[in-house]
Amino acid sequence: MDQPPPYQPEFVPMKGNKYMRLEDTHGAPKFQHTVVLGQPQPVVPQPRDHIIWSLCSLVYCNPFCLGMLAVYFSIKSRDRKMVGDSEGARKHGNTARCFNTVTLTLSILGLLFLFITYGIIIYQVAH
Numbered sequence: 001m002d003q004p005p006p007y008q009p010e011f012v013p014m015k016g017n018k019y020m021r022l023e024d025t026h027g028a029p030k031f032q033h034t035v036v037l038g039q040p041q042p043v044v045p046q047p048r049d050h051i052i053w054s055l056c057s058l059v060y061c062n063p064f065c066l067g068m069l070a071v072y073f074s075i076k077s078r079d080r081k082m083v084g085d086s087e088g089a090r091k092h093g094n095t096a097r098c099f100n101t102v103t104l105t106l107s108i109l110g111l112l113f114l115f116i117t118y119g120i121i122i123y124q125v126a127h
Contacts, residue, residue, distance in 0.1 A: 047090040049077035053100045061107030070099035 054074040058067035077092035 044086075047077065047081060047086055047093050048097075049074045049081065049089065049093050050096045050100055051075070051078060054096055057100050057103040061103055063103060063106045063110065066099050066103040066106070070096045070103060073099060 050070070051074040054067065054070035058071050062068065073092045073096035077089045077096060080086075080089035080092055
């Protein structure tokens with residue numbers, strides 16, 4: 001098998017110019033290196049769409065169909081994120097979070113009301 005000849009550093013162009021060889025005091029060849037440092041890009045967090053919370057609100061506690069609205073805005077937020085509209089995705093995600101919070105609050109208050117009413121009825125029947 002024929003091997004291609006090894007390339008000599010002085011024959012390999014770098015950006016259109018030949019490598020510059022620098023001689024060390026001991027006679028050993030030394031190459032000049034260039035280091036390019038880039039500025040670190042700021043890390044921007046992705047907007048949240050709260051889709052899991054919205055689905056749980058839809059399935060487990062859905063007073064006044066607020067869970068369905070939360071799922072709707074979560075899907076809109078995810079679509080905006082896929083298109084690249086971060087501000088629109090953040091806006092729809094915040095709306096979905098608000099609907100999820102209201103749904104959770106109404107569900108907790110409803111269950112609390114149900115337990116208190118049930119306890120009062122049991123107490124009155126027992127006495």
